[in-house]
């Protein structure tokens with residue numbers, strides 16, 4: 368058999384498989400429509416989006432994956448299939464920290480898939496407000512970066528908002544130097560969000576020691592500014608380069624190769640248990656010796672592991688500091704529930720911000 372004949376034979380098989388895949392994907396979509404009918408028949412407060420079910424499906428797909436495709440890769444494919452199925456039930460409106468091309472938009476699409484409608488907002492507080500008002504179904508906000516630490520504005524919003532955390536997304540962050548300049552030597556100004564400038568400090572010190580660094584509110588804004596100034600560059604994502612027609616002058620200029628940002632999905636309710644969950648809460652105690660140790664002891668008593676703790680000034684005047692704490696486990700799990708009951712008795716403030724599946728993708 369000639370190599371052309373061999374190729375044709377394999378391509379015929381691929382055509383047959385594609386036809387079968389298409390039939391199965393459409394059959395799956397009809398099942399999602401049936402699910403929607405059953406949910407509708409139940410009436411009040413229908414929950415089309417089920418984060419725990421999605422996490423369960425994606426985890427199972429990764430476990431069952433026989434290869435040769437990577438587990439992450441197959442999970443991403445199924446993420447998109449589920450996203451399209453959910454859009455048949457109800458198209459979701461997702462608010463994110465804009466403008467288009469920000470990492471927060473990338474995080475929103477990674478979490479919900481591309482069949483949702485994403486809406487950019489100029490400030491984290493706007494996203495909370497729109498979700499609270501019901502104009503968006505969910506919001507996606509950045510919460511911590513592995514190089515620069517917490518995004519304080521997001522944590523501050525949780526102090527006053529009734530919204531709950533329904534999910535988390537982690538995103539590998541790569542920064543690039545984008546410009547319309549023909550050579551790096553022509554660049555006099557570098558725009559970016561202050562956290563991104565900080566994440567690329569070492570590289571900028573070496574490659575552009577004399578360029579002025581100007582902090583702006585988002586990396587996409589930086590890209591927009593660089594697009595209109597041939598002596599300027601932006602530190603931003605590849606998506607921003609495409610969106611604002613900028614050349615990538617230098618790739619992956621972040622100082623830490625494992626640079627990741629964690630985002631939270633906020634909504635009117637949190638998630639039912641998925642089997643691998645986290646619970647976030649806001650705690651406060653009196654400012655006295657041993658108070659923090661006593662505050663956290665219910666977790667230790669129940670053998671619950673704490674995955675994060677951050678402190679913030681409360682700004683309420685009543686308590687000096689509040690603590691944002693993440694623990695492993697769902698608030699409905701007996702050990703976590705018991706720890707929360709104990710905390711409610713001991714802490715000045717104990718606000719559960721929600722339980723949600725650990726990030727799968």
Ligand SMILES: O=C(O)C(=O)C[C@]1(C(=O)O)C=C[C@@H](O)C=C1
Nearest residue numbers: 402415416417420421449452453
């Ligand atoms: O199982 C459900 O409740 C569904 O709506 C189906 C489905 C899916 O495509 O598998 C779609 C959306 C939900 O977020 C979870 C799962």
